[in-house]
Amino acid sequence: MIYTLTLNPSVDYIVNVEDVILGKLNRTKSEAKFPGGKGINVSRLLSSMGVNSIATGFLGGFTGTYVKDYLNKEGIETAFVEVEEDTRINIKLKSTDETEINGQGPTITEENLNRLKHQIRQLTSEDVLVLAGSIPSKLPGTIYEELVQVCHETGTAFVVDAEGSILKRVLHFRPFLIKPNHHELGQFFGKEIASCEEALHYGKKLVELGAKNVIVSLADKGAVFVNEKVALTATVPKGELKSSVGAGDSMVAAFLAKSINSGDLKEAFRYSVASGSATAFSIGLGTPEKIDELLPQVQLTEAL
Ligand SMILES: Nc1ncnc2c1ncn2[C@@H]1O[C@H](COP(=O)(O)OP(=O)(O)OP(=O)(O)O)[C@@H](O)[C@H]1O
Ligand SMILES: O=P(O)(O)OC[C@@]1(O)O[C@H](CO)[C@@H](O)[C@@H]1O
DSSP states (O other): OEEEEESSOEEEEEEEOSSOOTTSOOOOSEEEEEEESHHHHHHHHHHHTTOOEEEEEEEEHHHHHHHHHHHHHTTOEEOOEEESSOOEEEEEEESSSEEEEOOOOOOOOHHHHHHHHHHHHTOOTTOEEEEESOOOTTSOTTHHHHHHHHHHHHTOEEEEEOOHHHHHHHGGGOOSEEOOBHHHHHHHHTSOOOSHHHHHHHHHHHHHTTOSEEEEEOGGGOEEEEESSOEEEEOOOOOOOOOOTTHHHHHHHHHHHHHHHHOOHHHHHHHHHHHHHHHHTSSSOOOHHHHHHHGGGOOEEEOO
């Protein structure tokens, strides 16, 4: 079974305002809300592709109930640890630019955390754990490392989608997949990374440091894939950017779904790029139909 772990889920409130004027009353042109948080987005995308997963992490209050009910209505099994305070609301403001304001999230007690650790300890070598998103400020900064250590002991394959400083701590445990964007990759190496060539160069270093498969996304500039056997660059489909929220998570979900079903990692990468763009061209997550429509625009080139 695939488990997705979102330590700090959210209700994403996506508002479209024509021209935001700070310090004034602005009215929305359109608005939408969705359950959010990176692991949750992975579960939702997997579900739309017919792949089951169990979503876990911490949820609380009326916003937590909204997230849980929404997922359950979509047929996604949940195993969240309930916390007392409300799950956060993250504002995604789409105007001429995209602006995000992410909340801090609820307090997580030691007992809450122990319950989660106990859950993760029950996973086996038959399972895959996707750890995605930031670590809430109330939790120890080493939590991913601790959980990944448990996966290492139980033989559970794991995927990490998180910022560079977190990646640094987990690479030696040999994640099945990591998916930094070019900013996160740059943060990892203390360099600015702006092209697919640079991303390939540093992506290969992540493989040397322990990652089994690495995808680096560069938004509309392309994406790269590296493992011990191949290095590929991909073109990215052209279209109207509606909201990139969840685009990276959609890449992770599609790669997992395809690689588990077919074992063909190149095709999984191609599908993953189409999936990222399907979401970027949608309000909310992309659909399998949209992914299939965009797939012909994703061309792979083997890098030397
Ligand atoms: N403007 C765009 N045009 C086409 N595709 C895009 C665009 N922006 C994002 N994508 C698609 O989404 C994928 C992920 O985008 P990006 O590199 O912004 O990742 P990310 O920063 O992890 O995303 P997120 O917004 O979810 O945090 C890209 O590889 C691409 O397939
Ligand atoms: O605050 P974090 O955990 O870094 O990111 C949370 C978040 O911005 O990421 C998802 C998109 O990837 C959204 O659904 C959610 O609001």
